[in-house]
Amino acid sequence: MAITDAGVMYGLLAVGAGLATGLAGIGAGVGEQGIGAAVVGVVAEEPGFLGKGLFLMLLPETLIIFGLAVSLILMFAWSPFAALL
Amino acid sequence: MLRPVEMSRVVVAGSKNVMESVVEKLHELNLMHIVNYTGGADYFEQGKTMGKGKEFSENLIKLRSIERYLDIKPKAPDVRFAESQIISQMDDLLGRLANDVTSTYERITAIEAEVKSKQDQINALRPLAAIDLPIELYSGYETLAVFVGTVESAVDADVAKVAPKSEVFTGSFKNTTVVAVFVPVEKASEVQAILAEHGFAEISVPKLTGAPDVAIATLEAEIKRLESEKEPLQKKLKDLKKQYEDIILAADEYLSIQTQKTDAPLRFATSENAFVIDGYVPSADYDKLKSALESTTGGRIHVERLSESEMEELVEKKGEDIPTKIENPGIVKPYELITRLFAIPEYKEFDPTLLIFVFFPIMFGMILGDVGYGIMIILVLMMLKKKFRTEGWTQLINIVMIASVWSIIFGLIFGEIFGPMGLWGKIFGQLPHEEILALEESGRFFGEGVFGPLGRVGPMGMFPLYRLATNAVLMLIGVSIFIGVLHCGIGSILGVKTELNYGEKKHAYFERLPVLIFQVAFALLLLGLVLGFMPLVYLMGLLVVVAIVMMVMGPEGVMGATHLPFYVSNLISYLRLLAIGLASVGVAFAANKLAFGVIMPMLSGGEHLTMVAYIVGVIVLLVVHFINLLLGILSPFMHPLRLHYVEMFTKFYSQHGGGVEYSPFGHVRRYLKV
Numbered sequence: 151m152a153i154t155d156a157g158v159m160y161g162l163l164a165v166g167a168g169l170a171t172g173l174a175g176i177g178a179g180v181g182e183q184g185i186g187a188a189v190v191g192v193v194a195e196e197p198g199f200l201g202k203g204l205f206l207m208l209l210p211e212t213l214i215i216f217g218l219a220v221s222l223i224l225m226f227a228w229s230p231f232a233a234l235l
Numbered sequence: 236m237l238r239p240v241e242m243s244r245v246v247v248a249g250s251k252n253v254m255e256s257v258v259e260k261l262h263e264l265n266l267m268h269i270v271n272y273t274g275g276a277d278y279f280e281q282g283k284t285m286g287k288g289k290e291f292s293e294n295l296i297k298l299r300s301i302e303r304y305l306d307i308k309p310k311a312p313d314v315r316f317a318e319s320q321i322i323s324q325m326d327d328l329l330g331r332l333a334n335d336v337t338s339t340y341e342r343i344t345a346i347e348a349e350v351k352s353k354q355d356q357i358n359a360l361r362p363l364a365a366i367d368l369p370i371e372l373y374s375g376y377e378t379l380a381v382f383v384g385t386v387e388s389a390v391d392a393d394v395a396k397v398a399p400k401s402e403v404f405t406g407s408f409k410n411t412t413v414v415a416v417f418v419p420v421e422k423a424s425e426v427q428a429i430l431a432e433h434g435f436a437e438i439s440v441p442k443l444t445g446a447p448d449v450a451i452a453t454l455e456a457e458i459k460r461l462e463s464e465k466e467p468l469q470k471k472l473k474d475l476k477k478q479y480e481d482i483i484l485a486a487d488e489y490l491s492i493q494t495q496k497t498d499a500p501l502r503f504a505t506s507e508n509a510f511v512i513d514g515y516v517p518s519a520d521y522d523k524l525k526s527a528l529e530s531t532t533g534g535r536i537h538v539e540r541l542s543e544s545e546m547e548e549l550v551e552k553k554g555e556d557i558p559t560k561i562e563n564p565g566i567v568k569p570y571e572l573i574t575r576l577f578a579i580p581e582y583k584e585f586d587p588t589l590l591i592f593v594f595f596p597i598m599f600g601m602i603l604g605d606v607g608y609g610i611m612i613i614l615v616l617m618m619l620k621k622k623f624r625t626e627g628w629t630q631l632i633n634i635v636m637i638a639s640v641w642s643i644i645f646g647l648i649f650g651e652i653f654g655p656m657g658l659w660g661k662i663f664g665q666l667p668h669e670e671i672l673a674l675e676e677s678g679r680f681f682g683e684g685v686f687g688p689l690g691r692v693g694p695m696g697m698f699p700l701y702r703l704a705t706n707a708v709l710m711l712i713g714v715s716i717f718i719g720v721l722h723c724g725i726g727s728i729l730g731v732k733t734e735l736n737y738g739e740k741k742h743a744y745f746e747r748l749p750v751l752i753f754q755v756a757f758a759l760l761l762l763g764l765v766l767g768f769m770p771l772v773y774l775m776g777l778l779v780v781v782a783i784v785m786m787v788m789g790p791e792g793v794m795g796a797t798h799l800p801f802y803v804s805n806l807i808s809y810l811r812l813l814a815i816g817l818a819s820v821g822v823a824f825a826a827n828k829l830a831f832g833v834i835m836p837m838l839s840g841g842e843h844l845t846m847v848a849y850i851v852g853v854i855v856l857l858v859v860h861f862i863n864l865l866l867g868i869l870s871p872f873m874h875p876l877r878l879h880y881v882e883m884f885t886k887f888y889s890q891h892g893g894g895v896e897y898s899p900f901g902h903v904r905r906y907l908k909v
Contacts, residue, residue, distance in 0.1 A: 208873070215811050218814050
């Protein structure tokens with residue numbers, strides 16, 4: 151099905167942008183879940199590890215920012231896509 | 236500030252008859268970080284505890300047990316004591332008070348144990364009340380075996396089969412069946428097997444007499460009596476705690492100091508008549524240490540500073556750690572908390588605290604960016620400051636306090652007081668409607684607030700910048716990434732210098748430097764693409780290639796270039812400065828819109844504002860803003876923290892493992908008068 155309506159196109163872009171951030175968020179969450187549990191375990195044994203633990207736990211957070219970057223590109227730099235019409 | 240304090244390796248040697256006065260002086264100076272003697276040299280062995288050391292440590296153990304019984308924990312000091320006061324009261328504390336506390340505490344423990352055992356007996360007796368045999372009848376037979384317990388199904392018939400001469404009493408208690416089975420001793424094992432089939436669980440019958448009901452009542456009365464005896468004893472301990480807490484903490488400190496002094500020779504190298512102390516002293520304080528030791532011993536001591544190269548050799552050959560003393564001016568000091576949370580820098584590394592002080596609050600402010608929230612946080616923290624007086628809390632409060640000031644500054648830039656478009660318009664005014672439409676039409680809309688009579692300021696009338704406007708988002712994306720370039724760039728420069736400090740030239744120029752070139756060039760390349768300025772794009776593209784080639788030539792070879800995605804994601808990661816901020820603005824905006832735009836007009840039905848509409852609207856407003864504020868403290872704190880730990884520290888920090896913190900021989904007196 152060819153998309154000929156700019157409104158439909160924009161709507162689909164918005165859905166795509168939402169999915170990009172949302173799914174990236176789920177991914178980051180799944181990643182952090184395991185690390186978080188392990189870090190809490192280690193910190194309970196050795197409180198001095200808190201800083202390094204935080205460091206490890208926050209690593210997957212960049213994932214969601216990637217998703218967000220894609221969303222921002224879709225939402226704000228969509229003119230190239232409109233040219234496809 | 237950026238580097239740890241310069242240290243000198245010092246050796247102190249002298250005759251044993253001046254050892255005590257040297258230890259006394261060193262402790263008072265609180266300057267020398269002692270390196271423990273681990274043996275290995277001819278003629279020298281580890282020293283022994285001096286003087287009354289044994290007595291002091293025994294007293295300390297005694298005192299600590301009193302502290303445990305009275306539940307005394309370290310706290311901010313209320314009163315301070317002179318040492319003489321402590322010495323004169325020590326016997327009283329360790330004699331009379333210790334006996335009193337110990338006997339009271341032991342009595343309480345005994346009462347608790349007794350209550351527990353009586354409670355167990357009651358629990359065992361309760362099911363037996365259902366059978367109603369006197370308790371003494373359950374035991375004391377020579378020819379009879381007795382089984383008492385709960386079963387899942389009736390047992391009478393089966394027991395009668397194997398042991399015709401038997402008696403079974405049954406009762407029911409809380410949905411379970413209680414049985415008491417009396418059989419001849421010779422049938423005991425068979426009956427036991429039968430009972431096991433019926434899910435028999437034994438109850439151990441207490442050695443008491445009389446009917447179960449009566450026995451339970453007696454036990455309960457006794458428990459009550461014991462509890463009433465315990466109460467005044469507990470109150471007594473509480474009173475003793477109140478009365479003696481301060482002096483016990485001071486005595487603890489006094490004894491700790493004494494044992495520290497008497498145990499000090501354990502860390503020295505001693506021969507029959509002499510001793511040697513190895514250690515580190517801040518270079519600036521070396522002369523002070525030397526003259527103080529010489530004057531206190533009348534010159535009968537040898538204090539020597541090793542040269543740089545000798546120090547280097549000790550580190551390399553014997554694996555000695557040069558202690559790190561990080562020192563920062565008062566306003567920067569709270570941020571040491573963030574550094575420490577990660578790791579203490581090594582002696583040759585940089586202390587990033589100053590950088591955190593510069594960047595962290597700006598990032599916090601850029602994310603939160605709201606005048607109203609900033610003021611609220613500062614007010615709340617001022618109240619908390621009086622309550623939480625321990626060092627860690629004070630530092631944390633100061634960190635957020637400084638960051639909140641930046642949040643107010645950014646609030647002014649973004650034109651936000653409790654969210655955009657609400658109070659700002661009322662206080663500072665906003666553009667007329669037609670002008671907003673015209674701006675939107677021409678694609679130059681950056682917001683509608685104004686700075687009072689100044690109007691909109693900056694290039695293209697950019698400020699106050701309404702963060703949810705498309706133009707503003709695009710601009711903030713660029714700003715965030717370039718803050719990242721700056722942040723990571725400084726990290727990389729420090730990385731190059733750190734590697735040079737360690738003498739690793741190859742790592743410095745082919746591992747750290749290309750990262751700097753790559754990140755700067757990559758960001759400028761993107762800028763060139765956005766602006767459509769091709770010469771810049773080509774030049775930066777070339778630099779990116781150069782950086783990659785340098786990485787491949789580096790110590791890791793081709794593997795070095797595999798880190799490229801990490802360095803790109805480093806920069807993209809800074810987008811969170813914009814993103815988290817947008818989320819918090821979004822919630823604040825929604826709160827204002829919901830209250831003023833939806834709830835208030837809806838409830839008042841288009842007419843003038845009714846009282847109900849006003850109240851409901853304000854409640855909604857407060858709740859949503861409160862939640863937003865809570866989130867607004869947490870995430871602007873965590874995310875810059877991550878940007879420092881992950882994005883910046885990886886460029887230069889703790890690549891060689893954490894350092895050892897400078898902890899001089901001495902004691903900072905908290906409860907004793909100096």
